[in-house]
Amino acid sequence: MGLSIFDLFKIGIGPSSSHTVGPMVAANRFLNELSDKQLLNQVASIKIDLFGALAMTGSGHATDTAVLLGLLGEQPDRLDPDKAPELLRAIKDSGQIRLAGQHPIAFSQEQHLQFHFGQSLPAHPNGMTLTVRDHAGIVLHNNNYYSVGGGFVLDEQEASTDQTLPAQPRTIPYPFDNGRELLQRCEENNLTIAELVMANEHHLARHPDIEQQILHIWKVMDQCIDRGCAKDGELPGGLHVVRRARGLHQKLLNRKAHQKDLLELMDWVSLFALAVNEENAVGGRVVTAPHQRCRRSDPCGSGLLRAFCRQQR
Known part of the structure; x- marks a missing residue:
């Protein structure tokens, strides 16, 4: 088990890690991709397409608002839920969304965010597509994302490699895949469960x-x-x-x-x-x-x- 305890216990917002946290993470990843490609300032419009379960329960699980907050640059573990309604109201009142909190573009939720009821992307039931265009209407960048559970997100390339979760390091000092192996490693190394997990955590160096x-x-x-x-x-x-x-x-x-x-x-x-x-x-x-x-x-x-x-x- 190469997952960090911080992968298992995540700070986020309700009501669903798959339908709320995951889509917000996907929006964050999309912003990072635009930044890496130095495209953010060229964006004139954005389209959000939700598929499968993200569409069918989208409003009920706040998937739509989670994506919008993510595109503002808000992160699940840092968002103040008391401020979320104000941020969303500003988008509606102004007719604009500030990508990454800095680049304003025209935005209408009715026009630019679509629920594709009864349709799914091929890789996973929780799928979404983000697409940005320039002032000439030319696609600058798009990507598919899949919220696979627990706040984990795969993009189209990662999903095509049949990953079930984002790649995790496996070179930890005391690997185990189930409770029996965990107890066996503890006995072999004269460690408590807490000591063993902490040793693995130091090796993963997530924080x-x-x-x-x-x-x-x-x-x-x-x-x-x-x-x-x-x-x-x-x-x-x-x-x-x-x-x-x-x-x-x-x-x-x-x-x-x-x-x-x-x-x-x-x-x-x-x-x-x-x-x-x-x-x-x-x-x-x-x-x-x-x-x-x-x-x-x-x-x-x-x-x-x-x-x-x-x-x-």
């Missing part, structure tokens, strides 16, 4: 200060719980589902001593999981965690883990 980045992820989890417990109102989607975490939080805080029982810890765990779920639903800042059964990322999983640890402090 200069690993422990500080882990604490940052921990902090984002905490903030997500706090925000979820403090906010009220309705969840998006038009079903008029009312947020419940804030009310439950107040009930637990006001619970009298004689009302408490041995299962109170689970009440708090359930509350924190609900708070994270509701933050995820409104596009808040969450930490996604791996979901083995469906091979997706699951913000609820990180919420449950963080909630239990939080109550043990």
Whole structure:
């Protein structure tokens, strides 16, 4: 397993790592490609085409807004969700989008962003195409991107090589592909799981200060719980589902001593999981965690883990 723990636990925005985080990452990659080719300042128009599942659930999973925010240069792990509505409103009101936050071009979501319902790109169900043209209408650059789960994105060339995930280094000191191999490596080298994973992480060198980045992820989890417990109102989607975490939080805080029982810890765990779920639903800042059964990322999983640890402090 050559993946970093920072590939597995990612800071992003809800409601979906495949339908929201991935498309924003794809938009970031497209901007980088334009920059590398020194084409950004020549762009006069952009076309966004969403296919497959990204089209079918696009608005419901905020895929359209995620792409727009990504084209503004916003990144999933840095975006302030409170500022997102203002950024999107500015695009609509001005009729312009500032690519990478610096190059304004005319933009109408109805004209330049299209949902191709019932159509899919060949490599993966979560596909999208980004195309830019110059003032003469000539295509400057285009590329297909596939959001393959967990916030991972492949472009057309990478997808054509039958990769299921972006290439990852495999030359780690203690390689393993499953839990049995992990325990075997620990026994062979007289290491705990934590020591072995940390040794691999230092070799991968994804962050200069690993422990500080882990604490940052921990902090984002905490903030997500706090925000979820403090906010009220309705969840998006038009079903008029009312947020419940804030009310439950107040009930637990006001619970009298004689009302408490041995299962109170689970009440708090359930509350924190609900708070994270509701933050995820409104596009808040969450930490996604791996979901083995469906091979997706699951913000609820990180919420449950963080909630239990939080109550043990």
